[in-house]
Amino acid sequence: MRTIEFPELENIRVELDEEFVTRQLAAISGALESVGPPTKRHRLAGWRRWMASVAVGASALVPAAAAASDSAVPGDALYSVKRVLEPLVQLVNGEVVAEHRIEELEVLEVLELDRADQDVFDSLLQEATDAVARIDSPTLSDRLDAIVDRRRDAVRDTQVEPLQDDPQTPPEQRLDDQRGDRPRDAGESEPGRDAAPPGDDTQSDTVQEETPSSRSDADPTEADEEQESDRDQDTAPPTPVTTTAPNVDGEVDGGEPPTEDVPTTEPEADPPSDRP
Amino acid sequence: MTDRELDQWVDGIRSRSDAAFHAVYTSMANDLVSFAIGMISDRRAAEDVVQQAFLELVKSAPEIRGDGRSLQAWLYRSVRFGCLDELRRRKRRPETPTDKLPEPVSIAEPTSDLEPSLEAALSELSERQRVLVVLRHVVGLSGEEIAKVTKSNRAAVYAALGRAERRLRSLLDTEPARKSAMGGAA
Numbered sequence: 001m002r003t004i005e006f007p008e009l010e011n012i013r014v015e016l017d018e019e020f021v022t023r024q025l026a027a028i029s030g031a032l033e034s035v036g037p038p039t040k041r042h043r044l045a046g047w048r049r050w051m052a053s054v055a056v057g058a059s060a061l062v063p064a065a066a067a068a069s070d071s072a073v074p075g076d077a078l079y080s081v082k083r084v085l086e087p088l089v090q091l092v093n094g095e096v097v098a099e100h101r102i103e104e105l106e107v108l109e110v111l112e113l114d115r116a117d118q119d120v121f122d123s124l125l126q127e128a129t130d131a132v133a134r135i136d137s138p139t140l141s142d143r144l145d146a147i148v149d150r151r152r153d154a155v156r157d158t159q160v161e162p163l164q165d166d167p168q169t170p171p172e173q174r175l176d177d178q179r180g181d182r183p184r185d186a187g188e189s190e191p192g193r194d195a196a197p198p199g200d201d202t203q204s205d206t207v208q209e210e211t212p213s214s215r216s217d218a219d220p221t222e223a224d225e226e227q228e229s230d231r232d233q234d235t236a237p238p239t240p241v242t243t244t245a246p247n248v249d250g251e252v253d254g255g256e257p258p259t260e261d262v263p264t265t266e267p268e269a270d271p272p273s274d275r276p
Numbered sequence: 277m278t279d280r281e282l283d284q285w286v287d288g289i290r291s292r293s294d295a296a297f298h299a300v301y302t303s304m305a306n307d308l309v310s311f312a313i314g315m316i317s318d319r320r321a322a323e324d325v326v327q328q329a330f331l332e333l334v335k336s337a338p339e340i341r342g343d344g345r346s347l348q349a350w351l352y353r354s355v356r357f358g359c360l361d362e363l364r365r366r367k368r369r370p371e372t373p374t375d376k377l378p379e380p381v382s383i384a385e386p387t388s389d390l391e392p393s394l395e396a397a398l399s400e401l402s403e404r405q406r407v408l409v410v411l412r413h414v415v416g417l418s419g420e421e422i423a424k425v426t427k428s429n430r431a432a433v434y435a436a437l438g439r440a441e442r443r444l445r446s447l448l449d450t451e452p453a454r455k456s457a458m459g460g461a462a
Contacts, residue, residue, distance in 0.1 A: 004441040008394050008448060009413040013310045014319065021305060024327055028297050031334040037292055038338035 062088060073104045074120045098140050101128035105147050125151065282344025289337050289347060301330055304348070307415045308355050314398070314410030315359035317390045325358035349424040356407060356425070397447035405440035412437055 066085045069078035082100065089096045101124050108121050125147070132144050281303075288296025305326060312322030332354055333340075340347055390398070398406055404426070411417045411425060423433045 004445050006409070006413045006441075006444065006448075008391070009314070009409070011394075012314045012390065012410070012414045014306065014313060016305055016309060016323075020323070021302065024305065024323075024330070025298050025301060027327065028301060028330050028334065029294055031331050032292050032294055032297060035292065035334055038290070 071103075073107045074117075074124070095135050095137055095140065098128060098131035098135055098137065098144075101131055102140055102143050102147065106143075109147065109150060121151075279344050282348060284344075286340065286342075286344050286347050289333070290340055292334065292337050297330070297334070300347070300351075304351060308351060311352065311410055311415050312355050312359055313389060314414045315356065315406060316362050317395050317398070318362075319389045321362055322359075325355055325362060328358055329354035345421065345424060348421070352411070352425040353427075360403065393448065397444055400447050401440060401444060404436065405443065408433065408437045409440050409444055 062085065065078075065081050066089055069076075069082035069085065072079040072082045086097055086100065093099075105121065105124050105128060108117060108124070111117070128144055128147075132140050282300070285296040285299050289300060308326045308329065309319070309322050312325045313319050316322060316325070329351055333351065340350060398409075401409065407426065408422060411422050412419075417425070419430045419433050419437070422437070423430045426433065
């Protein structure tokens with residue numbers, strides 16, 4: 001495609017003389033000798049050399065980073081590195097994910113957990129369960145089961161402890177909570193009756209009139225006779241031994257408040273078990 | 277040297293064979309120096325640029341990829357960049373004698389081995405147009421070879437080369453008239 005001729009430009013073309021060419025070839029030979037034959041590193045050119053450098057660097061960094069982050073737990077700086085490298089390590093060790101999650105759970109168990117950590121713990125527990133389900137490792141399965149058991153116990157304890165430690169809870173309620181709602185036996189005495197001193201007719205009659213249902217299970221005839229006998233002999237009625245412990249005020253759960261005639265210090269001075 | 281002959285020496289160049297370098301230099305030195313003269317209008321500087329290009333090839337020989345035509349394009353590109361460096365250097369620091377202070381009226385002009393009219397016309401072209409014209413009309417490369425040197429496609433080379441040729445022709449045609457007008461005025 002030479003549409004326009006430029007004879008002026010043909011004068012630019014030159015022919016190098018042999019002496020000059022010989023000098024130049026000598027200079028090139030000297031340069032070749034100084035550089036020497038290409039090494040293997042030189043054979044990798046451009047982006048291949050760059051890729052080789054990246055590969056070598058990564059092969060050195062990955063094991064180091066994996067080792068450094070191996071013991072990291074959630075909240076540590078290297079924990080994200082550990083999670084990123086896990087898929088690579090899993091290619092070599094298929095149980096690494098399950099192992100890591102279980103180890104992290106065991107570490108978190110030892111540490112004091114706050115509310116946020118509890119969520120992390122639950123999340124890790126779910127991951128560990130999934131990871132263990134994917135592999136066949138009785139050892140890891142046992143360790144996970146132990147963690148789950150301890151976790152269940154810990155949750156149960158945390159549900160009870162606030163009631164015991166709550167200073168707002170009255171002592172009576174704490175006692176009830178610890179004792180539970182145990183049903184009272186039919187022959188179990190009422191506190192007012194137990195507190196009555198032997199030979200106190202007034203107290204005895206008052207109790208009899210106020211709480212007739214306390215002896216409803218006994219024969220009415222026998223009960224009447226017994227009441228009359230009690231009045232006559234001025235002796236205390238045969239009350240069954242109660243296991244209910246009085247509180248500091250002489251009151252017992254579920255009982256009637258003591259009447260004005262009953263001295264409040266009496267139950268302490270004469271507990272029911274010491275009665276004849 | 278034909279493409280097939282050049283292909284035979286490429287492996288030798290990569291392995292830094294002395295014979296390969298000698299063969300390539302002997303076959304291409306004239307074209308490369310001519311190209312450099314067309315770019316910077318100075319034969320001595322052009323020879324230095326070509327020598328520097330071969331010394332650079334000695335360093336980068338193992339990284340040369342492709343066939344003989346790629347090697348040829350690599351050398352032309354190296355000479356082109358060397359010429360651009362030389363032109364920049366001249367713009368920054370005109371060549372003046374350093375043993376004494378320059379006289380105000382006798383500032384030395386850069387040496388030129390081209391006819392003044394041709395040098396003036398070529399200097400009016402852009403650097404890319406000058407490359408295309410010199411490679412085509414001084415060295416005698418084909419459009420495809422020029423495209424490989426300039427890393428563009430052949431159609432773009434032909435289009436740009438056509439514009440460069442028309443402009444250069446116009447400049448060469450007007451230069452004698454302008455010179456005669458200036459001579460008449462003097």
